[in-house]
Amino acid sequence: MADENNKQGKKGLTGLLDEAQEKARLLKERALEEAKALKEPEKTQVFRSIFRVKHDETPRSRALGVLTNVFFHLHPAKINRDAVRYSYTWGMGGISFYLFLVLTLTGVLLMFYYHPTKLQAFRDILYLEHDVPFGKLLRNMHRWAAHLMIITVWLHMFRVFLTGSYKRPREFNWCVGVVLMVLTLLLSFTGYLLPDDQLGFWAITVGTSMARATPLLGHEGPFGPQLGMTPYNDVRFALLGGSIVDSNALLRSYIWHCVAIPLIASVFMGVHFWRVRKDGGISGPGPVMLESEIKEQKGPTPVILRPSGMQ
Amino acid sequence: MTEPSAKEEKTASPAAGSKPASGAGGDGQPQINTLKMRRRIIWASIWGFVGVNFLMFLRFFFPRTLFEPKSVFSVGAPADFGLGVDTRYQQLYRIWVVRKPDRLFVIYARCTHLGCTPDWKESENKFKCPCHGSGYDSDGVNFEGPAPRPMDRARVELDAQGQIVVDVGKLYKCAKGERCEFDDSGAYLQA
Numbered sequence: 001m002a003d004e005n006n007k008q009g010k011k012g013l014t015g016l017l018d019e020a021q022e023k024a025r026l027l028k029e030r031a032l033e034e035a036k037a038l039k040e041p042e043k044t045q046v047f048r049s050i051f052r053v054k055h056d057e058t059p060r061s062r063a064l065g066v067l068t069n070v071f072f073h074l075h076p077a078k079i080n081r082d083a084v085r086y087s088y089t090w091g092m093g094g095i096s097f098y099l100f101l102v103l104t105l106t107g108v109l110l111m112f113y114y115h116p117t118k119l120q121a122f123r124d125i126l127y128l129e130h131d132v133p134f135g136k137l138l139r140n141m142h143r144w145a146a147h148l149m150i151i152t153v154w155l156h157m158f159r160v161f162l163t164g165s166y167k168r169p170r171e172f173n174w175c176v177g178v179v180l181m182v183l184t185l186l187l188s189f190t191g192y193l194l195p196d197d198q199l200g201f202w203a204i205t206v207g208t209s210m211a212r213a214t215p216l217l218g219h220e221g222p223f224g225p226q227l228g229m230t231p232y233n234d235v236r237f238a239l240l241g242g243s244i245v246d247s248n249a250l251l252r253s254y255i256w257h258c259v260a261i262p263l264i265a266s267v268f269m270g271v272h273f274w275r276v277r278k279d280g281g282i283s284g285p286g287p288v289m290l291e292s293e294i295k296e297q298k299g300p301t302p303v304i305l306r307p308s309g310m311q
Numbered sequence: 312m313t314e315p316s317a318k319e320e321k322t323a324s325p326a327a328g329s330k331p332a333s334g335a336g337g338d339g340q341p342q343i344n345t346l347k348m349r350r351r352i353i354w355a356s357i358w359g360f361v362g363v364n365f366l367m368f369l370r371f372f373f374p375r376t377l378f379e380p381k382s383v384f385s386v387g388a389p390a391d392f393g394l395g396v397d398t399r400y401q402q403l404y405r406i407w408v409v410r411k412p413d414r415l416f417v418i419y420a421r422c423t424h425l426g427c428t429p430d431w432k433e434s435e436n437k438f439k440c441p442c443h444g445s446g447y448d449s450d451g452v453n454f455e456g457p458a459p460r461p462m463d464r465a466r467v468e469l470d471a472q473g474q475i476v477v478d479v480g481k482l483y484k485c486a487k488g489e490r491c492e493f494d495d496s497g498a499y500l501q502a
Contacts, residue, residue, distance in 0.1 A: 202427055206442055209426035238372040242379055 074273070076281055083282040088163070092156035096184075097269065099149040104262065106142040114194070116254035118247045121196035146188055153184050165283035173275040176268055183265040190257035193250060204253070205245050211236040380404070382480040388473050389415055389500060396449055398431050406465060406477060407431065409449065416499040417465040417477050418451040424458045438462070452485075460486040466497045475500065 037044045042053070055061035066072045082088065113132055114124045128135035157177065160166055166174035193204040212220040216227060217235040224234065231243045241248030276282065386400055386408060392415065397408040405428065407418045420428050427442035437454075438447040445456030452461040466481040483492040492498060 202442055205427060206425040232377075233373060238369075241372070241374055242377050244379055246379060248374070 076277055079281050089282060090155060090159050092152050092159055096149055096152045096156055099145045099152060100265075100269070102145045103142060103149065106138050106145065107258065109138050110142060111258060116194070116251050118196065118250060121194065121250060125195045125197070146191060149184060150188055153181050157181060160283070163283055170275075170279045170283065173272060173279060176272045176275060180265060180268050180272060183261055183268065187257060187261050187265070190253040190261065193245070193253045194257060196250060201245060204249065208236050208239055208245065208249075211239060383476065383478045385470070385474045385476050386417075387475060389469075389475060389502065396431055401428070401431075404477070404479070406479065407451075408475075409451070410502065411450075413502055414499040415467070415475075415502050416493075417467050417475075419463045419465045419479055419482055421462065422458060423453070423460050423462055424456070429462075460484065461493075464493060464498050467500050468497065469500065 041047050042051075047053075055065065110128065113128055113135065115121060125139070128139050130136070132138075160174065160177065189204075189207060192207075193200045212218045212231075212234070214221045214224070214235050216223050217229065218224045219229040219231055219234040219236075221229075231237065237243060239249075239252070240246075241252050384404055386404070386406075389410075392408050392410045394410050394412070397410070400406050400408065401420055405420045407420055409416055409418055422429050422440040422442065422445050424440065424443055424445050427440050429438040429440040429445065429447065432439050436449055438449075438451065440446075440456065440458070443457050445453060445458035447453050447458070447462055450461070451464070453459075463482040463484050466478040466483070468476045468478075470476050481497070483495055483498040485491040485493050
C-alpha cells in the first residue's frame with residue numbers, strides 16, 4: 001500500500017510540474033493577447049460582434065453583407081424587371097405599409113398627450129391642436145395618413161384584382177390581404193371615437209347601432225331575441241362595454257386602436273410580405289404559369305412564363 | 312412526430328416489462344397505445360385549458376356593473392306640462408314629454424334608424440334627425456327619411472304623490488307589420 005502511494009506521489013509531482021508550466025504558458029499567451037486587444041480594441045471578437053465593421057471589398061463579402069443584413073434581406077435578391085414598373089403595381093402595397101409606419105410613429109407620439117377619459121379626451125385634442133409643440137402637425141399627419149391609407153389599401157386591392165394577382169399560387173395571400181383590409185377599416189373606425197367630438201361620437205353611435213342587427217348576436221338581428229339577446233348582453237354591449245357610447249366605449253376603442261389591432265395587423269403583415277416572396281415575388285405582367293403546369297400540356301410548346309422573381 | 316415516439320417506445324418498454332399488470336396482450340403494442348393515450352390526454356388538457364381561457368376572455372368583455380344614467384326617474388306632475396312637445400328633459404334623460412288633449416306620453420329620443428338623437432323643430436312642428444335626415448311628426452311618427460318605424464315610447468306611471476315616473480328600460484314599439492304597442496297600458500297616461 002505504502003509503495004503504491006509513493007509511486008503515485010512521484011508520478012503526481014512530475015505531472016503537477018508539467019501542468020504548472022503549461023498553465024503559465026497559457027497565461028502568458030492570454031496576457032499577450034489581452035495587451036494586443038487593449039492596443040487595438042476594434043480587432044477583438046467582442047468588438048466586432050457588437051459594432052458593425054467594414055469587410056474587404058470582395059464579391060463574396062458584399063453578397064454576405066446583403067444576405068446577413070436584416071433590412072437588405074427583406075428585399076428579394078432579384079425581381080422581374082416588369083414587375084417593378086409603377087404603371088403596373090402603382091406602388092400601392094408599399095405606400096400602404098409606409099403609411100402604416102407613419103401612423104405608428106405619429107400615433108405613439110400623440111399617446112404622450114392623450115388621455116382616453118370622457119373628461120380629458122376632447123380637451124387633449126384641443127391642447128394638441130393649439131398648444132403642444134408640433135401637436136397640430138402630428139395630429140394632422142395622423143389624420144391624413146389614416147385617410148390616405150384607407151384609399152391606398154383599396155387601390156392596392158383593386159390593382160391586385162385587375163392584374164389577376166389573386167390567382168394561383170397567390171390565393172392564400174389574397175385572403176391574408178382581405179383580413180388586413182378589414183383590420184385597416186377597424187383601425188379607422190376605432191380611431192374615429194378617440195377625439196370624443198360630436199362627429200366621432202355620433203359616428204360610433206351609428207356604427208355600433210348597426211351591430212344591433214347582427215344575426216344571432218345582436219338584440220335586433222335575425223334570431224337574436226330568440227336566443228335571449230338584449231341591449232345588455234349582445235355583441236354591441238361587448239363592443240361598447242355598456243349599453244350607450246360612454247367612457248367604457250372610449251377606453252375600449254382606445255385599447256383596440258392603439259394596442260390590439262396594430263399588433264394583430266403586424267402579424268398579418270409579416271405573413272403577407274413573406275407570402276409575396278414565397279409565391280414568386282410581386283406578380284408580374286402576363287399569365288403566371290408554373291413549369292409543372294405546362295409539362296402536362298400536349299402540342300406545340302407554349303412560351304414558358306415563370307412566376308416573376310423566380311429565375 | 313414519428314421519431315420521438317419511437318424513442319419513447321424504446322425507453323418505456325423495459326420499465327413496462329417490470330410492471331406485470333400493464334403488459335396484458337404482448338410486448339410493444341399496449342405500451343404504444345398507453346403512450347398515445349397519455350399524449351392525447353396531455354393535448355386535451357392543453358386545448359381544454361386554452362379553450363376555457365378563451366371563454367373567460369370573451370366573458371371578460373361583458374361588465375357586471377354599469378355606471379350609466381338611471382333608467383327610472385321622475386319628471387314632475389302632469390300639470391307641469393302644457394299641450395305639445397316638451398324638451399326640458401332631453402339633455403338630462405333623453406326623452407320628450409308630449410301632451411295631447413286626451414293623453415300624455417313620453418318619447419324616447421332615439422332615432423329608430425341608427426340611434427342618433429333627433430332635434431325638435433318647433434317652427435316646422437317635427438322632429439328631425441341630424442344624422443341621416445329622418446323626420447317625425449309631433450307624435451314621433453316617421454314620415455320622411457330612412458327611419459323604419461315611429462320613435463319608441465317609454466313606460467309612464469303616476470306614483471303616490473302624483474308624479475310621473477318614467478322607465479326608459481321598458482319601451483313600447485310600433486313597427487310596421489307588428490302589433491302597435493302605443494295603446495298598451497303603461498305607454499301613456501290618461502289626461
